Amino acid sequence: MSKETRMAEEVKLLKTWSSPFGLRIVWALKLKGIEYESIDEDLSNKSPLLLHSNPIYKKIPVLIHNGKPISESVVILEYIDQTWTQNPILPQHPFEKARQRFWAKFNDNKLIPSVWSVFVNEGKEKEEALLENLKLVEEELKGKRFFGGDKIGLVDLVFGWLANLMGVFEEVTGLKLIDDRFPLLSAWILEFSEIPIIKDNWPSHDKLVVKYRALHQKFHPLK
């Protein structure tokens, strides 16, 4: 990259204060040491910049790099890793890379919907389905400190929401899910949460509890 291009480098991140999908991008940019402008969107009144940058989904997060917008959080993470190669979040070997991509998809397509399903509906069957998913995640941590191995990687950033939102979720619903049935996941949550770039960028726990308590009441008006 020429000096001129580097000088012109402009990075903007459209996110919300609470979204775990936005938070993964914050963590990745911090890990890479990239300066960026953070723009918090009000989803009830989306900015023209968001509507213009992600016309198909009109969703955050969007990363805008030198005027070019990229949507879909895992696509953004891959973009960041290829563009700024310091502190890689994906391994080089194709098989290991495929494994990280597989688990990122598992989180977004299976784990998150199963947590959401318990949050809005509860019920034993849904809880069992969620516990099955957590067991698979526990299994994947066997013999490893982080999902990425010795250091955090893409899957750690993607699973990172577990380390704070699960606590909020447990507080709001009164369900205890990640306990000593999941010793590796519990240990990972503790260790992951202690990493400076992670803990320095959590949204406020108290604000999250207020937000999710209101949401929970909306789905359970009689409670």
Place this chain on the structure above:
Amino acid sequence: MSKETRMAEEVKLLKTWSSPFGLRIVWALKLKGIEYESIDEDLSNKSPLLLHSNPIYKKIPVLIHNGKPISESVVILEYIDQTWTQNPILPQHPFEKARQRFWAKFNDNKLIPSVWSVFVNEGKEKEEALLENLKLVEEELKGKRFFGGDKIGLVDLVFGWLANLMGVFEEVTGLKLIDDRFPLLSAWILEFSEIPIIKDNWPSHDKLVVKYRALHQKFHPLK
């Protein structure tokens, strides 16, 4: 890669005769000129190899390369492209790469479910939603011969099912969806279907019609 490793190379693909997700992998392997063993699964009686190779989803396609299984069709496509670099299906530039990944996700998460929804339920509203998605695809083809540009790429392989299954779908439901409202998509279907590695590997049209007609009758028993 050393000569010894190359000699030991073993590639197996678990698929079904009709799955569009398996077909994308067939096309990618053919495009790369990779010799492989094709194993058609009977999904009502899954093989021990499938259950062992994809214990989480127990789904096809699975690519097994030198004993190591990879699941999730887009993850497999990326693996193939990184492992065998001839005839690349992804561009090098991070922004262009992100764009291809975005559209691959759009196909799997938005377009396919919207087609399926019309297939099983029909109704004006669902049809409108599908047409909106097709309009976005049409838009993406502006100024390009293929989704990949001058040559087919990952998005062409992922959207490839449109080029044969939409015809089957139209024949079975009696709905005409891809017509002169979508001139670029119609032209792409014709051109894509003429590529030798594509047309030489279509599943039988007649068998597909029989399969989808039976499925359609299951969802519309009174028709």
